[in-house]
Amino acid sequence: MQHVKTAAELRSCVHRSREQGRRIGFVPTMGYLHEGHLSLVKIAKSSADYVVVSIFVNPAQFNDKKDFEAYPIDIARDSELLRTCGADLLFIPTPEMVYGPGFQSWVTVEELSAPWEGAQRPGHFRGVSTVVSILFNLVQADCAVFGEKDFQQLRLIEQMVADLKCNIQIIRGPLVRETDGVAMSSRNVRLSPEARVAARSLSRGLFAAENGFRGGERDSAKLVRTVEAELASSKLIEPQYAAVVAESTLSPLALVTEPARLLVAATVGGVRLLDNVALAV
Ligand code: AMP
DSSP, X not given: OEEEOSHHHHHHHHHHHHHTTOOEEEXXXXXXXOHHHHHHHHHXXXXXXXXXXXXOOXXXXXXXXXXXXXXXXXXXXXXXXXXXXXXXXXXXXXXXXXXXXXXXXXXXXXTTTSSTHHHHSTTHHHHHHHHHHHHHHHHOOSEEEEEGGGHHHHHHXXXXXXXXXXXXXXXXXXXXXXXXXXXXXXXXXXXXHXXXXXXHHHHHHHHHHHHHHHTTOOBHHHHHHHHHHHHTTOTTEEEEEEEEEETTTOOBOSBOOSXXXXXXXXXXXXXXXXXXXXXXX
């Protein structure tokens, strides 16, 4: 697996592969990789012949400077993990290259970026959609894989690709969990042992609501209350939102009569965690 830092090196590697008739897959990440990220690389491997993975801790998507500074980094470990799961090229750009001098061209996906994470983290999604379009332009892949773990982000990227006619196929990667149900996240390493135990409440609440849904409950308020009851079980948890939303628009639903997601966000011992489950009708 090759490592490249510049746009010119990246383009020449991708160009060479394309000339050999290979289909290019792309997995953008912020590094500190876990099995969730590696599952996306494996999906990319199964739908493309040459897989590019980027690691870029994007300053523009952090509204909290402390969160940005505390973001874990371990390129040597990430590189080894990527090599073992068959990635072909690791692209590690610098912030100076991504946001060149005088940078002022931002991408905003207006409606999908407004609620939930967008309301909690002003400017976050503007940073995400902008960096993803820059990375798409740099890599020029045929397909890219995004995780359902960040469901709002995934929908935003799908909308951006449709609106801006980006010539790339977006593939959804299922959410990967730890054995105790906690959604894998690079931020989990920042949880204290007590907070790590408390973090189970997010998935426990979602699974309880999902069970209720499977048993025929369609009232969103009741499903949300099931999640909130679990979140209330620990003082370490500060809930931010729990909501049943339409899969396509992310608008709240009073009754689940169309494909929906139950989204939850909470701070656990000072670490912000997200999780969700699908409510398929
Ligand atoms: P990040 O490094 O957090 O920016 O995530 C990079 C990609 O990995 C995004 O598409 C995320 O949705 C995805 N991802 C992160 N955690 C998981 C997980 N537990 N399961 C599946 N995909 C994930």
